[in-house]
Amino acid sequence: MNALLLLVAAQAPKPAPLPTLEEVRRGIDSGMALLLREQNKDGSWGGPRNKTFTDSFANPETHHAWAVATTGLVCIALLEREKTGEADAALGRGLDYLLENVDLDRPDDWDIDNTWGFIYGLDALARALLSPRFADSPRREALRTGAAKFLDGMARYQSPNGGWGYYADAEAAWLPEWATSFTSAAGVIALADAKKAGLAVPDKVMQGAVRSVKRCRLPSGAFTYSVMAIPHSPRMEWIDEIKGSLSRIQVCNLALLRAGEKVPVEEVKRGLELFFEHHKFLDVALRKPIPHEAYYFNSGYFYLFGHYYAAELIATLPPADRAAYWGRLQREILKTQEGDGGMWDFWISSHTKPYGTSFGILALGRSVEPIG
Numbered sequence: 001m002n003a004l005l006l007l008v009a010a011q012a013p014k015p016a017p018l019p020t021l022e023e024v025r026r027g028i029d030s031g032m033a034l035l036l037r038e039q040n041k042d043g044s045w046g047g048p049r050n051k052t053f054t055d056s057f058a059n060p061e062t063h064h065a066w067a068v069a070t071t072g073l074v075c076i077a078l079l080e081r082e083k084t085g086e087a088d089a090a091l092g093r094g095l096d097y098l099l100e101n102v103d104l105d106r107p108d109d110w111d112i113d114n115t116w117g118f119i120y121g122l123d124a125l126a127r128a129l130l131s132p133r134f135a136d137s138p139r140r141e142a143l144r145t146g147a148a149k150f151l152d153g154m155a156r157y158q159s160p161n162g163g164w165g166y167y168a169d170a171e172a173a174w175l176p177e178w179a180t181s182f183t184s185a186a187g188v189i190a191l192a193d194a195k196k197a198g199l200a201v202p203d204k205v206m207q208g209a210v211r212s213v214k215r216c217r218l219p220s221g222a223f224t225y226s227v228m229a230i231p232h233s234p235r236m237e238w239i240d241e242i243k244g245s246l247s248r249i250q251v252c253n254l255a256l257l258r259a260g261e262k263v264p265v266e267e268v269k270r271g272l273e274l275f276f277e278h279h280k281f282l283d284v285a286l287r288k289p290i291p292h293e294a295y296y297f298n299s300g301y302f303y304l305f306g307h308y309y310a311a312e313l314i315a316t317l318p319p320a321d322r323a324a325y326w327g328r329l330q331r332e333i334l335k336t337q338e339g340d341g342g343m344w345d346f347w348i349s350s351h352t353k354p355y356g357t358s359f360g361i362l363a364l365g366r367s368v369e370p371i372g
Helices: 002-011 021-037 060-081 085-100 114-130 140-156 181-196 203-215 246-258 265-277 300-314 319-334 352-368
Strands: none
Touching (some): 021 352, 060 085, 060 114, 060 352, 181 203, 265 319
16 A cells, blocks of 8 residues: 555656746736737726636626726736836726726625626725826725725625625525625735725624624634625535635635734735645636536636735735745746746636736736835
């Protein structure tokens, strides 16, 4: 038996070498070039083109919400990475699109994907307000007004449990009753940025959202997928086990930190170590066409989302602790990049590469120019 185990270990593929700084910067530049090429005429990114069966449920309002969310993410990437004339012009068109699309209708009785548009639309406008590039901009008042409308949308769609989800019970009342830990955590981060930008974030909204994320934390260090009255993992090999929670751990820990909650450095590091130790469970879901078909019910769209928030979390660590993670993170992101510069993990029409590339280059950018 020992000989067999040694043989299997010897035949296991060796990890690819860690990328060089030049390769990382080249990946960022290639990704930014794709984003600049793929902006739509109306200033948005994404859309219902190149549709597959994986998003066949989506109606025009679903795609509208996804386009707003995708555009918000690209604007955040442009705010972080580029200050050229071409990129500034693209950013301006993207922000104008967001300002013209702050009213997001509920797509269906069961579909509330407009929450993603509210969250990333708010975060993009809040970060624009925080950027020195817009300190004296004639857009500034419009940015504040638009951000306030996105914030109002988040408040209107907040579940009674304090969080946000993207589906609703078609037989229930209008107010959504379901929420997920990761949507709620992304919402907390957007609210924290809005508050930092000087927007009036209602305490009730923020406190409810933070409670919803805290409620999902399990003793194992995992965070449950759904916000539940009594958080638990009902059976082995389930989505709420650590191996199904790898990306949620990162965004939830970051959200709690950004909200001012105490998350010890050792807990942050523990979550990151789990992320890389069990990374193969994200790998096996990468680009799989059906959601939750992989082990521990992982989905491809957890991949770049999780790596982005992991990068933001690494940047909160003491400088001496960061080096242990950056190279591994860079390698796992760059392997998703194709020849056209785009990075992607799960196909959702033409939203796929703009949102994936934005997550990827934001994470890579943080790794070469970390905060603090």
